[in-house]
Amino acid sequence: MLTVYSDRHTLHHARAEPFGGTVVEPFECPQRAEYVLARVREVGLGPVTPPADHGLGPVLRVHDAGYVQFLQTVWADWTAAGFSGQVTPSVWPGRTMPFRRPSSHIEARVGYYALCGETGIVEGTWEAAYWSAQTALTALDAVLGGDRAAFALCRPPGHHAPRDQFGGYCFLNNAAIAAQAALDHGAQRVAVLDVDFHHGNGTQEIFYDRSDVLFLSLHGTPDQAYPYFMGWEDETGHGAGEGFTVNYPLPEGTPYSVWKQALERALDRIRAYAPDLLVISLGLDTYEHDPISFFRLTGDDYRDTGALLAGVDLPTLFVMEGGYAVDDLGVNTVNVLQGFETAAGDRP
Ligand SMILES: [Zn+2]
Numbered sequence: 001m002l003t004v005y006s007d008r009h010t011l012h013h014a015r016a017e018p019f020g021g022t023v024v025e026p027f028e029c030p031q032r033a034e035y036v037l038a039r040v041r042e043v044g045l046g047p048v049t050p051p052a053d054h055g056l057g058p059v060l061r062v063h064d065a066g067y068v069q070f071l072q073t074v075w076a077d078w079t080a081a082g083f084s085g086q087v088t089p090s091v092w093p094g095r096t097m098p099f100r101r102p103s104s105h106i107e108a109r110v111g112y113y114a115l116c117g118e119t120g121i122v123e124g125t126w127e128a129a130y131w132s133a134q135t136a137l138t139a140l141d142a143v144l145g146g147d148r149a150a151f152a153l154c155r156p157p158g159h160h161a162p163r164d165q166f167g168g169y170c171f172l173n174n175a176a177i178a179a180q181a182a183l184d185h186g187a188q189r190v191a192v193l194d195v196d197f198h199h200g201n202g203t204q205e206i207f208y209d210r211s212d213v214l215f216l217s218l219h220g221t222p223d224q225a226y227p228y229f230m231g232w233e234d235e236t237g238h239g240a241g242e243g244f245t246v247n248y249p250l251p252e253g254t255p256y257s258v259w260k261q262a263l264e265r266a267l268d269r270i271r272a273y274a275p276d277l278l279v280i281s282l283g284l285d286t287y288e289h290d291p292i293s294f295f296r297l298t299g300d301d302y303r304d305t306g307a308l309l310a311g312v313d314l315p316t317l318f319v320m321e322g323g324y325a326v327d328d329l330g331v332n333t334v335n336v337l338q339g340f341e342t343a344a345g346d347r348p
Contacts, residue, residue: 011124039330115167196283306339
């Protein structure tokens with residue numbers, strides 16, 4: 001299986017994250033992608049290639065142009081205002097202060113485009129996010145070109161980013177950009193299955209009123225888990241998209257036996273939809289030792305997961321999302337990919 005990887009992800013390295021009343025080193029860190037890459041090479045999963053540049057066109061098919069321009073210029077505007085350190089949102093148009101008109105001050109613009117407050121921006125964030133999206137697009141090229149599957153080792157991740165907001169460590173929605181690009185290249189239907197521990201609120205928002213993308217997400221119940229305000233079972237799509245969003249919220253302590261039942265239901269729904277392409281938002285924070293999540297999956301469970309994903313027999317694009325038990329992230333991620341390849345009869 002081809003892996004696409006850009007070392008430019010290291011340009012995004014936030015220094016601080018508010019967490020439980022303290023400030024900590026961000027859970028989302030460059031070592032994550034480096035450990036996954038090391039494991040890909042260690043087991044000889046297949047070739048590793050840098051992304052090709054597809055330009056901003058495919059990004060703007062999914063994201064708001066004003067938001068993209070904000071990401072490109074926020075660091076310069078932040079430092080020009082006399083601020084230093086990382087860009088950190090601190091003010092929002094909250095529930096009792098609905099947004100009425102834009103403010104030109106950078107602090108207000110950061111709040112307008114911020115989903116939440118844990119995600120810092122540094123000088124190289126835009127470049128890293130841009131190449132993360134290109135990574136997904138390049139891996140998509142391989143699948144559209146006939147590969148059974150490809151792995152986009154994206155960092156920063158993307159699934160929390162809606163059309164015009166950043167947060168949850170995400171800036172550009174790599175999986176959504178790839179799904180839209182597949183449609184633009186002639187696919188009729190694409191399924192995006194999000195197996196990250198957290199609900200893929202960004203992907204859901206982007207495709208909520210559409211029937212050409214089926215979005216399914218298995219995740220910690222919003223009653224207990226980030227992003228808290230989305231991901232309930234009764235969010236099923238809107239208008240033409242009614243019935244094409246499917247959420248499987250699961251409680252604290254969910255073991256693989258229960259998680260797997262939800263996965264099998266999701267895979268049955270995907271089979272009925274009969275898409276041309278399956279995009280997997282691949283987060284490994286369902287792991288029993290993940291520091292910010294509460295499911296109980298083990299390393300071996302990921303091999304079984306990969307085999308189940310192969311069982312739907314579709315061209316499959318894996319897009320890296322979360323996973324914060326960094327020491328085990330490489331093994332767990334590659335277990336999914338190896339489990340897939342073994343079951344697909346496509347051994348490296
Ligand atoms: Zn996650």
